[in-house]
Amino acid sequence: MDRQKHKCIFCLEESENFKTVEHIVSESLGNTDDILRDAVCDKCQNYLGKEVESFVLSKTPFAFWRTIYGTKTKQGKEPFFNIILDKKDKGAISNYHPFSDSNIVIHPAHFNNEYVIRADVSDMALLERIQSGQKRRFNIVLTPKMLVYMGRFLGKIALEYWCKNYGRNIFEKRFDELRHYVRYGTTNAMWPIFHWQLAEALLKYEDISDGLQEHTLYRYAYGEIKAINKLLFVFDIGSERYAIIMDEKYPDSDILTYEMFSKLFEDIAEFPDIFYYSQLK
Numbered sequence: 001m002d003r004q005k006h007k008c009i010f011c012l013e014e015s016e017n018f019k020t021v022e023h024i025v026s027e028s029l030g031n032t033d034d035i036l037r038d039a040v041c042d043k044c045q046n047y048l049g050k051e052v053e054s055f056v057l058s059k060t061p062f063a064f065w066r067t068i069y070g071t072k073t074k075q076g077k078e079p080f081f082n083i084i085l086d087k088k089d090k091g092a093i094s095n096y097h098p099f100s101d102s103n104i105v106i107h108p109a110h111f112n113n114e115y116v117i118r119a120d121v122s123d124m125a126l127l128e129r130i131q132s133g134q135k136r137r138f139n140i141v142l143t144p145k146m147l148v149y150m151g152r153f154l155g156k157i158a159l160e161y162w163c164k165n166y167g168r169n170i171f172e173k174r175f176d177e178l179r180h181y182v183r184y185g186t187t188n189a190m191w192p193i194f195h196w197q198l199a200e201a202l203l204k205y206e207d208i209s210d211g212l213q214e215h216t217l218y219r220y221a222y223g224e225i226k227a228i229n230k231l232l233f234v235f236d237i238g239s240e241r242y243a244i245i246m247d248e249k250y251p252d253s254d255i256l257t258y259e260m261f262s263k264l265f266e267d268i269a270e271f272p273d274i275f276y277y278s279q280l281k
């Protein structure tokens with residue numbers, strides 16, 4: 001049987017290996033509708049699912065929102081947020097931070113028929129401080145590894161929605177640096193991520209018919225930065241907003257002003273935090 005050749009939007013290789021359907025946003029975040037066919041080769045899909053998505057959706061703030069919402073995997077597994085950092089600085093990208101709490105797993109539980117969030121703390125010293133009342137909140141610091149993987153995750157979604165909406169424009173050279181970052185990562189310089197806290201969480205339930213509920217856990221938008229002719233991708237999840245510039249890793253800092261951001265999106269009320277480590281080790 002003849003199968004057609006397609007070109008992959010990440011590795012740029014042409015092949016016939018496009019058997020599986022790509023979910024732009026993982027099904028673990030509740031996406032069943034936004035899919036791509038014949039755009040991401042099986043090898044890249046497999047790699048990105050196993051390497052990038054599985055890390056981001058269990059060990060970063062994206063996992064936190066999945067857990068709060070209770071979105072199960074397609075195999076019916078419960079979500080969890082696994083805050084277990086390395087004990088010391090090791091590996092090519094550090095997943096360690098001296099000021100972060102660690103050894104905590106946050107997961108859903110059912111208590112008196114109610115959905116509750118439970119935190120299991122396996123660090124005995126930390127547990128003692130919680131039980132004695134000395135410690136009242138967890139301090140979670142985003143490590144270089146978390147931010148690199150979150151950037152790759154956002155870049156993947158940004159490129160895939162662009163492909164879905166604008167087709168072959170996805171192969172323009174201006175996206176090459178981002179597609180490479182998404183597919184192959186980096187050990188020397190991360191893609192900066194802009195971050196805002198939204199006034200209200202997106203998390204909501206709406207009755208769409210008897211007993212059926214629809215939710216809005218995430219949403220996305222693109223904005224054109226006219227001053228430098230660049231493209232911003234924005235992804236909201238829970239009460240957080242993340243953004244990356246898709247076609248410029250290090251934009252001129254002069255254009256990164258509150259005015260620039262607020263012109264793009266009228267619900268942006270302040271200058272973002274910029275998540276960035278200049279050294280990953």
Ligand SMILES: [Zn+2]
Nearest residue numbers: 008011041044
């Ligand atoms: Zn590929």
